[in-house]
C-alpha cells in the first residue's frame with residue numbers, strides 16, 4: 001500500500017466539487033473500469049470561462065484526490081488556461097503522488113482536457129447550425 | 132475507537148502467550164544444543180512444546196520440525212521433496228489460489244526443469260477432486276493444496292485429497308497456516324504427509340512456524356548448518372517462540388464467538404445492494420469474510436475505514452505493487468472491475484460485538500458515500 005501525502009488524504013477524505021453539477025455544458029470521460037480508475041469531469045462554461053465544475057470518480061484514494069484537485073485548479077480559469085493544466089501540476093499541488101500512482105490514477109488532467117475539447121466541438125457544431 | 136479486523140494478516144499476541152515466553156528470554160536463555168543445565172532446561176521446554184503440538188494435530192513429536200514461519204515451512208516442504216525425489220519424477224500439482232510462499236516456489240522450480248500443474252478452482256474456491264486425480268502422473272512427486280485460503284477463507288476437502296494422494300503413492304503437502312488452531316486438523320485421519328503452520332496467525336509470536344513431516348517422508352534439507360531439527364532446519368532453536376506457539380495452540384481451544392460474529396457481518400453486508408460474498412458460503416474459515424462492493428474500489432474503502440480506526444485488507448489491484456487484482460479473486464472468476472471492490476474482514480477471538488457493530492455502521496456509510504461519487508452507481 002503506497003503512502004500518501006497529507007494533501008492527498010485531505011482531498012480524498014474531503015473531495016471538492018464532488019458530483020455532477022446541476023447544469024453543465026460538457027463532460028470528459030477517461031480511464032477504464034478494468035484498471036479500476038474511471039473519471040468523469042463535468043464543466044459549465046460562461047464567456048470562455050469555467051464557472052462550475054464537478055467530478056464523478058470510481059477509483060483509489062489517488063484517483064479521487066487528483067479529480068478533486070483538478071477541479072479546484074480549473075475552477076474560474078479560461079479554457080485556454082485550463083487546457084494548460086498538466087498531470088504534473090495536479091501531482092505537485094497534491095504534494096506528490098507515490099510513483100506507482102503517477103501513471104494509472106493521475107488521469108484527472110486528461111479528463112479536464114477531454115471535457116474542454118468536447119465543449120469546443122459542441123460549440124463548433126452549434127455555430128455550424130446557426131450560420 | 133480502534134478496531135483490528137485484519138487477523139488474516141497477523142494477530143495480537145495473547146498476553147498469556149507473552150507471559151509464558153518471558154522466562155525463556157531472560158532466565159532460561161540457553162542454547163538447546165548445549166549440554167549444560169542452561170541448555171538442557173531450554174531443550175526440555177522445547178520438547179514439551181513439541182509433544183503438545185504433535186498431539187494437537189495427532190502426530191508424533193519427532194514428526195514436528197520447528198521453522199521460522201509458514202513461508203519457510205512451505206519452502207522446506209516443496210523444495211525438500213523436489214530435491215529428494217527428482218530422480219523419481221519432476222511433476223508437482225498445486226492450485227491457482229495458493230499463497231505466494233507456495234506459488235513462487237513452484238514457479239522457481241519450473242525454471243529448474245520441474246513441471247507444475249496449477250489446478251483451477253470453482254467459483255467458491257474449491258479444487259475439483261476428479262481433476263486432481265486425473266492430473267496425477269507416473270512422475271508426480273508432490274501434491275500441495277492449501278487447507279484454507281487466506282483471502283477468501285475457503286476450506287478444501289483435505290481428507291478426500293489426502294486419500295487420493297495416498298492411493299496413488301504421491302506425497303501430500305498442505306499449507307495449513309490459516310487453518311491450524313481454527314478448524315480441526317488431524318494429520319493421520321486426513322492422510323497428510325507434510326503440513327505447514329505458523330504461530331502469528333493464532334495469537335502466537337511472529338517468526339515461528341512448524342512443518343509436520345510424516346515419518347518416512349523423504350526431504351532434502353535446503354537450509355544447511357548445525358543440523359538442528361533432524362537436519363531439516365539448521366539454526367539455533369527459537370525457544371521462547373516455540374514455547375509461545377504451543378501456548379497459543381493450547382489457548383485456541385478456548386470457546387469463542389467468531390462464527391456468530393462472522394455470520395452477523397456476512398448477513399449485514401449482504402443487505403447492502405450489489406454486494407457479493409466471495410468464497411464458500413459454509414465451507415469457510417470461522418473468522419473470514421470477503422466481499423466485493425460493485426462500482427467502487429477497495430483501497431478507497433480501506434483508507435476510509437482506517438480513518439475511522441478500522442483495519443481490514445483488500446484484493447484490489449490499486450493496493451498491490453503489481454497493479455493486478457488478487458490472483459485468488461481472478462481464479463474464482465471475478466472480472467477485474469469487480470475484484471477491485473473487494474474487502475477482507477478477518478476476526479479473532481478478541482473481536483467483540485461492539486467492534487462488529489462499529490464496523491458495520493462505518494462500512495455502510497463509506498460504501499454509500501463512495502458510490503455517490505462513482506460514475507457507475509447512478510447509471511447502473
Ligand SMILES: Cc1ncc(COP(=O)(O)O)c(C=O)c1O
Pocket residue numbers: 139140199200201202203230232277279280281306308309329330331338339340
Ligand atoms: C496461507 C498462508 N501461507 C503462508 C503464509 C506465510 O506465513 P508466515 O508469515 O509465517 O511466513 C501465510 C501468511 O501470510 C498464509 O496466509
